[in-house]
Amino acid sequence: MTAPQLTLIAIPGIPLIQPGDDLAAIILQRLTDANLNLHHGDVLVVAQKIVSKAEGRLLPLDSVQPSNRSLSLAAETGKDPKLVEVILRDSREVVRHRRGVLIVEQRNGFVCANAGVDHSNVPARDGRPQVALLPADADASAARLRAQLRDATGKDVAVIINDSHGRPFRLGTCGVAIGVAGMAPLSDRRGTPDLFGQPLRITTVGTADELAAAASALMGQGAEGQPVVLIRGAAFDPAPGTVRDLLRPREADLFREPVPPSAVTNLLYRRQSVRHYAHRPVDRNTLEELIAAACAAPSAHNRQHWRFAVVTKQAVKARLARAMGESFRQDMRREGLPLHEIETRAGRSYHRLVDSPALILAGYSTSDAGSPVAGGQQPLNAAPPSKIEETMAIQSVAAAIENLLLAATAFGLGACWVCWPLFCPDVVREALRLPADFQAQALITVGYPAEAPPRRERFPLETRAFWFLEEGA
Ligand SMILES: Cc1cc2nc3c(=O)[nH]c(=O)nc-3n(C[C@H](O)[C@H](O)[C@H](O)COP(=O)(O)O)c2cc1C
Incomplete structure (x- = not known):
């Protein structure tokens, strides 16, 4: 043999x-x-x-x-x-x-x-x-x-x-x-x-x-x-x-993806709020890509109500942070918070803004929210938008912000949605010299992450969704 x-x-x-x-x-x-x-x-x-x-x-x-x-x-x-x-x-x-x-x-x-x-x-x-x-x-x-x-x-x-x-x-x-x-x-x-x-x-x-x-x-x-x-x-x-x-x-492939398989869902599950950034600037091209991604969001009647202000200039960040800080101090004094608490909180929020390499203010145009379906600008003295139109403008901005956060994740950037402008929209508009119809909704802090943030868990699906499915589906 x-x-x-x-x-x-x-x-x-x-x-x-x-x-x-x-x-x-x-x-x-x-x-x-x-x-x-x-x-x-x-x-x-x-x-x-x-x-x-x-x-x-x-x-x-x-x-x-x-x-x-x-x-x-x-x-x-x-x-x-x-x-x-x-x-x-x-x-x-x-x-x-x-x-x-x-x-x-x-x-x-x-x-x-x-x-x-x-x-x-x-x-x-x-x-x-x-x-x-x-x-x-x-x-x-x-x-x-x-x-x-x-x-x-x-x-x-x-x-x-x-x-x-x-x-x-x-x-x-x-x-x-x-x-x-x-x-x-x-x-x-x-x-x-x-x-x-x-x-x-x-x-x-x-x-x-x-x-x-x-x-x-x-x-x-x-x-x-x-x-x-x-x-x-x-x-x-x-x-x-x-x-x-x-x-x-x-x-x-049981090992490849801990999350659902497509690249988009991968991104979706990777996104986390990042609140601490490395000392590294975010260049203009990248910021433009973020805004472009935001503008790809759906919007009611395709009115694209969103408006953005992008700030990397340190002096402008400081001006905005100071103005917002003053407004917070007034609010907190009204609420009767002790002085040292007020100063600690105001100092923290000041630093969160000026220490972020880029700030993107997101809002909507009140003119768009009230304009006819075909779109276009409305004079500032037009009748105020209906509540529902306004809600749709806000929803459209929220969709744009989520797009922006996902795009930031795709670029290896970190970002965090900060709701503070809701408390002082006039102050924000004034500090950035924005048009009178700019209704501020959120500030997005953007930068390269200094560290991986802790993951915030989600509630079980059964507590968040009602299901009405066909038998066997
Ligand atoms: C409408 C809205 C307002 C938010 N406001 C703030 C805020 O003012 N400050 C902050 O640190 N995070 C804020 N966040 C981020 C949430 O805290 C964060 O998304 C949530 O805790 C889940 O964590 P994750 O984004 O890391 O998954 C806000 C998020 C949303 C959608």
């Missing part, structure tokens, strides 16, 4: 690959040089890096202009903003991040660090550092290579493109398949007998990943220069498959 064997051979002499190189021709030449032939049923494992290089998936970092989102993620992760920009452009979603770590769902569905963007073994071009992105479609790259090898040799081989990924529950990177051709990447063993004749019930083997990892052990990670490995003797199903077969559907 012959002992089962799996043979792995690193094809020697693969040169440094350049954009536009014909990988199939290079591999075939090196096979010939090494007196090796391809056999039916061989598996050729090719390192992602040389596929990316051959396909020109290289980018000089200095050609990249980071967006506001990249800048804030870069600040949080400590990564180069340009690198973060490249990563985000090739990603569908940021899955997790913290200092030094950026895990995303890459465009093709791989949940991995940095979207697989990497500068190891990537040469600078004309002195400009470059990074390599994953192939745009590694299944297609594998299929092309397989077809070229078959055309040249008449042999049917499977091709795997592999990369090294970290894994959430184990340390150490490991080779995984990111593209396959000529094989089913999974082997469904259900129904086959175990040693004792019992049928296996749930075993599905990730064959392509196992072979990718085996090849990776021979390729090495650094300067070994052995990016192509021939595997002979592997058992696999030659049925056509794609790497997507290896990706656990999101709805079947």
Whole structure:
């Protein structure tokens, strides 16, 4: 009886690959040089890096202009903003991040660090550092290579493109398949007998990943220069498959999301009121994006009653805080609070405002709240808006504020809704020299969080909603 064997051979002499190189021709030449032939049923494992290089998936970092989102993620992760920009452009979603770590769902569905963007073994071009992105479609790259090898040799081989990924529950990177051709990447063993004749019930083997990892052990990670490995003797199903077969559907992933799965709901549950900010300014572009997000909210009759005043100028913040503080003092004196209590509270609120890198005052225009459905300005001396119209204006502003808070979360900013202007709308209008029809509703403090705020729990759903559902729904 012959002992089962799996043979792995690193094809020697693969040169440094350049954009536009014909990988199939290079591999075939090196096979010939090494007196090796391809056999039916061989598996050729090719390192992602040389596929990316051959396909020109290289980018000089200095050609990249980071967006506001990249800048804030870069600040949080400590990564180069340009690198973060490249990563985000090739990603569908940021899955997790913290200092030094950026895990995303890459465009093709791989949940991995940095979207697989990497500068190891990537040469600078004309002195400009470059990074390599994953192939745009590694299944297609594998299929092309397989077809070229078959055309040249008449042999049917499977091709795997592999990369090294970290894994959430184990340390150490490991080779995984990111593209396959000529094989089913999974082997469904259900129904086959175990040693004792019992049928296996749930075993599905990730064959392509196992072979990718085996090849990776021979390729090495650094300067070994052995990016192509021939595997002979592997058992696999030659049925056509794609790497997507290896990706656990999101709805079947019990670990990925502690909250409902879409990016929007993720944001929704991440938002928290942030009351302490780092000494770091929020730039105008970012503030404009927040206002744009606010203005995307629904509004009654689409009247867009909201108005905003955005303040980062320290002198204006101080003027507003002083004026509001004086009004609070009067209110508290009327309520009979002891003097020291009044001063402590007034001092605290003063500092909350002047220590926030940005303040956004949100209100509505009383002219809009009373104008006809078609919208448009109404003279200031028009009849006061009806109570319901006014309520709708207030609701519309509230919707806009929530949009703004969510957008702030998306940008890595913290924000807090502060209701104080409700107690002194005239003082606020006056302090900021706003038009007479500006009805202040809330101040939103905005900045980069100094610390993660404590989470405030919500009441159980059954205490907040009445349900009238169809049977079986
Ligand atoms: C209408 C409204 C008024 C609020 N006013 C204040 C306020 O004056 N000061 C403050 O620190 N937080 C204020 N908040 C924030 C709430 O305290 C906060 O949303 C709530 O405690 C839940 O915490 P979370 O936002 O972290 O989930 C206000 C929120 C709303 C919706």
